[in-house]
Amino acid sequence: MALQPGVLAVAAATGLDWFLGDPRWMLHPVVVMGWWIQALRRGLESWARDAPWRLRISGGLITVVLVVSSGLLGWAIEWVSRMAGVIGWTVLVIALASALAGRSLHDSVMEVLQALPEQATDEPTLARQQLSWIVGRDVTQLQRGGILRACAETASENAVDGLFAPLFWMAAGCLLWRLNPAAPGPLALALMFKASSTLDSMLGYRSGRLRWLGTAGARLDDLLTWLPCRLVMVSLPLVSAPWHRWFALVQAAEQDGAPDPSPNAGRSEAIYAHCAGVRLGGRNRYGATWVEKPLLAADQPEPDRQAIDTILNLTIRLELLWIVLLGLTQ
Incomplete structure (x- = not known):
């Protein structure tokens, strides 16, 4: 049976992204x-101003306007792509690729590692600067071990946020197209997710006015990431370890990740920690505040360059598995 055009577009987009x-x-x-x-x-x-109820209403309005308008834009591009032949299909693939962050996440982490001095005694100034672009924690005092742990954690957490969650919503859009070709498809749903994720990254802070203004966007992002995160948890062991360890790895990741305040971030880091055999979590500084994150895979060694390479390679293999499964379900 021939693959659905939406599935072909998503598969092409993942290749273009890389x-x-x-x-x-x-x-x-x-x-x-x-x-x-x-x-x-x-x-x-x-x-x-500073009225909490007005700030909550404002945050809700911002969320509705941005998410709905992003979905409508994606839906419009999908309609045009159907009528514009090869050119329209190409535009659709490029737009889908822009919603995926597999290559950019990989390159950003590798730039930090390449800037990290070979000698542990050398000051990692350039590596800290590169790291500051991809993490929210304070990096000014981080030494080699802290930089490596931050790279491992952002590579595992953002694999879900930046790659597998939008890929999941693209797959959901392909299913909608199969049920009704006139319905919003992979691009519409992916852009709606990206809008919620961008809202969370820009407004989802628990300080000042953002404590109320960013609530709606943060809650929506948690909701839209919930299922993709759990799917990563149950599928990552399939590309990382003998299958007989699947239940033990998933169970351990759930136990370690559940105490994290985020319903998704702790679990995504935990499954990568157990599958890659590396210890993550611990104390991080955000501005003037120290935050104690739960330890993940506490019996494993601290991350080194090889462990980070393993995490990045697991992401590539899992993305390939998801694309194959998407094709098989059509």
Whole structure:
């Protein structure tokens, strides 16, 4: 049976993402979403000021406007792609690839590792600078071990946020197309997820006005990431270890990840920690605040370069598995 056009487009998009990544000369949809978030925030904050209930309403409005408009834009591109032949299909593939962050996450982590001095006694100034672009924690005092742990944790957590969650929603869009070709498809759903993820990254902080303004976006992002995160938990052991260890790895990841305040971040890091055989978690500094994260795979060694390579390679293998399974389900 021939593959559905949506599945072919998603498969092509994953290949394009790994081939090109996110070229710096190309305007990225997330950047545009960020502009809209800032503009909406400026306008609504002038009305809400410091009133919590007004800030919550403002955050809800920002969330609805950005997520719905992103979905409608993706749906419009899908309609145009059907009528524009090869050119339209190419535009659809490029747009889908822009919602995936597999290559950019891989390259960002590798840039930190390449900037890390070979000698542990050398000051890792450049590595800290590169790391500051991809993590939210304070990196100014991190030494070699802390930098390596931060790389391992961001490679495992952001694999779900930046790659597998949007890929899951693309697959859901392919299913919708199979049921009703006129329905919103893979791009519409992927852009809606990216909008919620961008809202969470820009507004989802528990300080100042964002404590109330970012609530809606953060809750929506948690909801939309919930199922993709659990699917990563149950599928990652299939590409990392003998199958007879599947239940033990999933059970251990659930036990370690559940205490994390985030319903998803702790579990995504935990399954990577157990599958890669590396200890993650511990004390992190965010601004002036120290946060104690639960230890993950506490009996394993601390991360080194080889462990981070293992985590990155697991992501590549799991993405291939998901694409194969998507094709088989059509």
